[in-house]
Amino acid sequence: MSESIDIDKLAKLSRLTLSEREAAQAKERLQELLKLMENLKELDLKNVEPMVADEASALREDIPLQGFSHKQAFMNAPQEENHHFAIPKVI
Numbered sequence: 001m002s003e004s005i006d007i008d009k010l011a012k013l014s015r016l017t018l019s020e021r022e023a024a025q026a027k028e029r030l031q032e033l034l035k036l037m038e039n040l041k042e043l044d045l046k047n048v049e050p051m052v053a054d055e056a057s058a059l060r061e062d063i064p065l066q067g068f069s070h071k072q073a074f075m076n077a078p079q080e081e082n083h084h085f086a087i088p089k090v091i
Contacts, residue, residue, distance in 0.1 A: 007024075007030075
């Protein structure tokens with residue numbers, strides 16, 4: 001695996017505060033997960049039939065539910081501007 005995992009960047013993007021020990025554990029676990037995903041690429045699936053969902057896994061009926069209040073929706077937002085999430089400009 002040639003890619004390196006930048007745990008500090010991932011933690012910052014996820015708004016997580018990790019100790020050095022937690023960061024090391026997270027990096028190790030992510031590397032193991034990526035290795036497993038690489039192993040899946042090696043499988044020959046040419047003769048495998050696609051799975052078909054049965055009636056037991058049918059989608060639920062679309063019923064409208066009560067949504068979040070404005071206060072609830074923006075409770076953890078780092079910044080809000082005119083009732084919208086404010087994010088840094090990305091070009």
